Amino acid sequence: MAERRTESRHILSANLHAAQGADVLSRILASQHGAIAALTPAFPQIIAAAQAGAQALRAGGKMGYAGAGSSGLMALADCLELPGTFGIAPDRVPMLFAGGVEALLHMQGGVEDDPKLALADIARAQIGAGDTILCLAASGRTPYTLAVAKEAKARGAVVVGLSNTAEADLLALADIPVVLDTGPEIITGSTRMGAASAQKIALNMISVLVGLHLGHVYDGFMVNLTADNIKLLDRAARIVAAVSGADIAAAQAALDETEGAVKPAILVATGMTRPEAEAALVRTGGHLAPALLENQ
Structure with a gap:
């Protein structure tokens, strides 16, 4: 676990169990600010990701999203807003979530380890040449997300990889690697916190830039x-x-x-x-x- 920054100890987590409420909240807020600061160095890659997504949509292709667990939830939150906000047809922005709808109601850890689910999902979404897919994984090693990225790339799609671990396998595989080096979590390993916040903001940035590129x-x-x-x-x-x-x-x-x-x-x-x-x-x-x- 120590080799992953997202799994190491945050300095503000020391004696968190004994801290008073206001102190706990201050530490959480400080850790969130620290995570969000990781976005600034990623601006060039975020811009490139938005250009790829806009190019795909402009040409009649798709801009898909893929992820498992907390990363998948961040992707889903952005994906679902695009039809209403920018008038983009839902089938042009498909969501590939490990475990599907059932996993949204009851989060299931095992589905993120199943690459066969990924292959079925990408076939269902018909991701291929001319499309772009945004693949999210805090660790950058989630088997489901890696399988989506590999298959999408084999099919000719542009793969954008967003990870909170700089040495991630997902980033090495991606055509456009977006590093969000948010570091340790105040609740060790709980990447639904700082890592997820940075992911969601990055997706906000990408989708707004896509909307601007498309004239929306x-x-x-x-x-x-x-x-x-x-x-x-x-x-x-x-x-x-x-x-x-x-x-x-x-x-x-x-x-x-x-x-x-x-x-x-x-x-x-x-x-x-x-x-x-x-x-x-x-x-x-x-x-x-x-x-x-x-x-x-």
Whole structure:
């Protein structure tokens, strides 16, 4: 265990059992800050990962996620948000989680050791040439995740490996290795803590950059969101109003005309017809900023 940084002792864990509540919380918070600091050196690799993911999606491919246990949960949390936030079809962002849905309800340690599950999952997701897959493992040695990475690479996909151990097998295998060297955990070996926090932030960074590359973010607004509940319908109207300068009533009318599609609704609210708005977005590859310039 000592050879893995994620399994070694954190300096703040000494006598943790005897510490008072506020002291425990301060130590946990300090350990989280330390883990998050590991993201800054990884910026170049995070940028490369986002470029690979965006390239795959832009060309009609997939950006998949894979992991087991806590790492898989971090991947799942990011993966599930992409359809609603950026309007990306769920089948374009498949999740490969060791053990499947059953393991989400009752975490099962053994499934992460089964490479056969990985091969079945990657076949089901139809990952192959032209796709990118984000593989997460704190130790970088999880058999399920390694098997996904190896099979995806053999099928011609770009493999992004995210690990909290610099010498990880996963990083050596990956086309784009992302090292998040978060070090020891305050609860020794509990990588659901600092390692997982850094993983989730890294995925937030990757997915936001992907959204930007695809033109799904404008001025900080999610202009390609899928409005499928009352909250998001209201948000869509407020986005259209804020970007176009129209009032809420005009924004809602524009959304009605475009059947809830935010980008063309913004252009309609600035004076375009729906066909003109859709044609402009085709010309700009779905990017709103140059389409708005056309309408000035």
